[in-house]
Amino acid sequence: MLKKFPDNFLWGGATAANQYEGAYNVDGKGLATSDMLTAGTVDKVRRITPILESNEYYPSHEAVDFYHRYKEDIALFAEMGFKTFRFSIAWSRIYPNGTDTEPNEMGLQFYDRVIEELKKYDIEPLVTISHYEPPFACTEEFNAWESRRMIDCYVTYAKTVMERYKADVKYWITFNEINSLTRPVGAYLEAGMLVDDSGTFNNMEVDSTQLRYQALHHQFIASAKVVQLGKKINPDFKFGCMITYHCNYPYTCSPEDIFLAQQEDQMGNFYCSDVQVRGEYPSFAKRFWEENNVSLAIQDEDLDIIKKGTVDFYSMSYYQPTTVSAKNEGLETVYGNIVGGVKNPYLKASEWGWEIDPLGLRYSLNHIYSRYQIPMMVVENGIGARDEFVNKTVEDDYRIDYLEAHIEAMWQAIQDGVDLIAYTPWGCIDLVSASTGEMEKRYGFIYVDKDNDGQGTLDRFRKKSFFWYQDVIKHNGLSVK
Template identity: 35%
Template sequence: METENYFPKDFLWGASMSAFQSEGAIADDGRKLSVADIRIKKMNQQFHTTDTSTATDFYHRYKEDIKLMAECGLRSFRFSFSWSRIFPDGNGKVNKKGVQFYDNVIDELIKYNIKPIVTLLHFDLPQSLIDQYQGFYSRESIQDFLNYAKFCFNHFGDRIPYWLTINEQDVLANIPFFNGLDNLSQSIQASHHMNIANALTMKLYHSLDLKGKIGPCLSYPTRYPASTDPRDQFLAMNLDDLGIFYLIDTLIYGKYPAYYINHLKSKGIMFKTKKEDSSLLKNVKPDFLAINWYTSEVVGQYLDDSQVDDYQGPELPRQNRSEKGVAQYYKNPYTEYGDYNWNIDGVGLRLALRKIYERYHLPLMITENGLALKEKIDHGKIHDQKRIKYLNQMIQSMSLAIKDGVKLFSYNPWSFTDVLSSSQGMDKRYGLVFIDRTNTDLKVLKRIPKDSFYWYQKCIHENGSI
């Protein structure tokens, strides 16, 4: 169904990937291991998926992939630098071959008039920093990240119009092993140090008088209360606040909200600070906010067999997912679900964009958005109609959000090619382009554009008129 088109003519239609999920070549040309390499190797051993050693081999096939991006009509490409490819130890000497690789990728993108959008850290902290001082759990990480960022700004900054600092810090704060750490208390302390690193990095970038822009990148699922019970209503709001808005508030206003500090103290996991931290966090002015949005969730109060209360829960199908003592998750009967239990909810995206923009009044960029499917080649083609349905809803909702007044300037769905999933390896596919390999057989890594590739190609050509 075609809707009225509100996309500006200069809207940046793109796609996204990350280094550890696509590059491979984890020991080539001076690169050393990251926490992602270690983490996914363990997942591979436990669940027989695959590791990061080859992934989709973007390291050797970037020209082929970027040529396909140009064929699709992409105007932007959001990707990440591997910190351990540029600084193998996270600090110390620069790896010239790693720098040359990213020079080549950037120049190839520019050759096709595709604007590079670069993330400095995407779940792949150098393992050496964990070995040296436990990574972001230590304050030493702040200066090392700042030195890494400064090198990148000085070397690549004349060609990069948009920078993202740390991908999904809200996720890293709550999943310790994603950051190479052991427990939540360490992770919360690390998140505080990442906030300071974020603030100093954005201030550094603006001090260099470069022509580009910089902002944080955060994950936000729209949350609906499971019922009109006031407790469910409050729960959904509180999960939003504790999951995402406290972090954006801190990065923009330079101060932690009181409800967040009180929450940490009540759980006995309050982070340690120094006197200068307050001033370090202040006067940060992100140029935009980058949002990773995939799905909506329905949340209600936690229920178990021993609970004695008058609350029985809504008449909705329960999901297996729950957080003990916090929340029970439900399926939304008004939305369709994909193969991995995430739903298709364009209205949820519009709601999220409205809520974030009206709260912060900063331009927005969507840096991840997609539907994971289990896919196989069918007579040389991949018919991913459910993904097309998903993208169609998202793009219609984005147009309506722009009509509402939201300043949305770029859309980069996840992902351009299929990429390695942290938990399901190559079984879980998001791409517009199929990578013909399995968890156990690399084959020849043939690239096959899916039906969604051609649908998106037309969408870009028509500037969102679908």
């Protein structure tokens, strides 16, 4: 028996320029915010350096060198059978300083070549316009998304790439994991903002709620403007929001825990997607602003722009759930992608402590679809692990088991009535971790010979999961054993 997915389902994989491309200063590219992040580990926090330090290692500078190996990698994706490939365009490769009057032609030519190679294999490009890599010059000049100036910079950049690829790209995501700005780590990671001069990357103690939510407002306007502009450039364009989604579980059945889980769901998940999908701030936003001393500078036309620039599809990353308790004294805590909570006694976890919950994906897809009723994509999902490279391969049955369980959950959600149209597992090829800068936290179907210190040949090797995923795509679903 085959658990078959809908015809024309978009199987593929996902990457981001700052974690994948390398060539950070090649062919006119400017510095991105990600280029100023030093290496870290699961125990050592990355630093933001205002200038590059000669004695520090910056993982994004070379990453895994897709810039020079794109043909080889795309051929491997095609061998797996990819129907789509999610990648981001490096903003500072197109506008090195963000404020430039003309784009960098050499940067555009690189993406010309990438898209041409994808077309050769009939792989649909799924382009993220901004994925954790604003130009650092904007941070230096006006603290990036703190300023409304960033809106025009973003629209100019997006217009350039949309006009360039209007005949080749159908699916666009305006901002990656935009709701990371509801968390302290999002200030620099998502919005390129320095809260202070400490160089702290993801320390919860360095934060400004006002700064983050004002930046979010600016991004909402920018996204809506680009959607409207894109529809004029090509009416067939489809735009999506992208949310790092966490299903929120109450630790107990106490009313306090259940209500706290609802509040986390509202502010962590739906605050952003309500604006981008429904075109207006949700009813619970006003109380949050008042209770957290957030005073948004909203100009007269802002809400009308947001209303007219809603997205066509909802895309999400899904890695782990979050369990919350109103009384968490003495409870063990865990941390995952962007958020943390208390340890769920019913779930196992990865080596990095990210809890594993396939049923939560089915739950989440149903929960989101019942709210919006628009097509959905799961554009990030996977398990980071220390792979053992032996005899030019990796026997990664743990990755196969993880992905198989989540694909099963997606199939069940489709049977439930969810309009799910794409699945692009994260890091389909090994790349640099955004949170820690590590290489040993691997997600890919393809092993890249590089270590945490930047040493290695960068040669590519197929893992066991490569052939398993190839079979899933070939049969458009899971074979029931």
